[in-house]
Amino acid sequence: MTDSCDEPMRVSVIIPVYNRPELGERAVRSAVAQRVDGMEVIVVDDCSQPPFRLALDIAAKPNVRLIRNETNGGESVARNNGVAVAKGNWIAFLDSDDYWLADTLRPRLEFAEREFLAENDVMAAYAAGFVVDNKRTGQRQARIPKESARVLDFASGCWFAPGSTTLCRKEAIDRVGPSDPRLRRLQDVDWFLRLALAGGKIRVWAAVAAVIETGPKPAIATLEESAHHLRSKYAGKDCALCLPAQLMRRLEAYLDVERASVFASQARWFPMIYHLARSLWRVPRFTLPLERFWFYDAVPLRLEPAGAAPIRGRHAS
Numbered sequence: 001m002t003d004s005c006d007e008p009m010r011v012s013v014i015i016p017v018y019n020r021p022e023l024g025e026r027a028v029r030s031a032v033a034q035r036v037d038g039m040e041v042i043v044v045d046d047c048s049q050p051p052f053r054l055a056l057d058i059a060a061k062p063n064v065r066l067i068r069n070e071t072n073g074g075e076s077v078a079r080n081n082g083v084a085v086a087k088g089n090w091i092a093f094l095d096s097d098d099y100w101l102a103d104t105l106r107p108r109l110e111f112a113e114r115e116f117l118a119e120n121d122v123m124a125a126y127a128a129g130f131v132v133d134n135k136r137t138g139q140r141q142a143r144i145p146k147e148s149a150r151v152l153d154f155a156s157g158c159w160f161a162p163g164s165t166t167l168c169r170k171e172a173i174d175r176v177g178p179s180d181p182r183l184r185r186l187q188d189v190d191w192f193l194r195l196a197l198a199g200g201k202i203r204v205w206a207a208v209a210a211v212i213e214t215g216p217k218p219a220i221a222t223l224e225e226s227a228h229h230l231r232s233k234y235a236g237k238d239c240a241l242c243l244p245a246q247l248m249r250r251l252e253a254y255l256d257v258e259r260a261s262v263f264a265s266q267a268r269w270f271p272m273i274y275h276l277a278r279s280l281w282r283v284p285r286f287t288l289p290l291e292r293f294w295f296y297d298a299v300p301l302r303l304e305p306a307g308a309a310p311i312r313g314r315h316a317s
Helices: 021-032 077-084 107-118 170-176 186-198 220-235 247-266 269-282
Strands: 011-017 039-045 064-068 088-092 124-133 140-145 168-170 200-214 292-295
Touching: 011 077, 011 107, 021 039, 064 077, 064 220, 088 107, 088 170, 107 124, 107 168, 124 186, 140 200, 168 170, 170 186, 186 200, 186 220, 186 247, 220 247, 247 269
Parallel strands: 011 039, 011 088, 039 064, 124 200
Antiparallel strands: 088 168, 124 140, 124 168, 140 292
16 A cells, blocks of 8 residues: 555544553554555554554554644544544544454445445445444344434434444535534534534445444543533534424433443442433333334354454554
């Protein structure tokens, strides 16, 4: 693969990393191993302590860049800084605690390119199937998300693993705007809701591309801070993007599911039941998600990340 400071790339892969050296290296290797011409990989170290370093064999590749934030700004800031230096016509995101399966970026990028050529719709984002790998319970579940252009769906949470399966045109990010740096949680819900309000939609490459490892839940205070900001943004007195009552009700129902999940992880059963009941009151249903947003598929027999095993003790700054 060649790289030129004057030549646009086909796709830029952006991987934010914060204090996850081993998982971060696994994610980077799974991206670098994808067989895609015209790909660059941008690793954004969000002020890890100690600083995140690339293994020497990865750092030697001309299509891999490591940039560092001087202060920890959160995932939104890290992604925004990666997008700011990206040269790809397409932007792909990969969270540092997730990874891609072998040879999955190429077919879904080709799918997105074909659809874009046919429709010329820069506001279409492209997702893929994924495996939820619950390390606490040992359960694995493969999900293929549904396609949607309904704003109502985007007010119901992110059902399509945006942090590790999303492909979108860089022009879409220019139109929608950057990820909100004030959000430490729920930033994907916010960005894709703005995409939908601007006429965007989600298309799906209906095969498994990524493994999503469930991590610890956030502190309830962190979640509430982000929920308060979303409420001010979409339903406040001077809100810039005021939502109709039905959409705001959906969003509040989703936020209650998130609260219930946090309290469940803390074995705080009374507040969990309260928020779950309130969510069901706001949007009556028979499932925990606000709708059936995916169908289940067989988990792939091999879930190893793409790329060679990490090389311990050999890193570049």
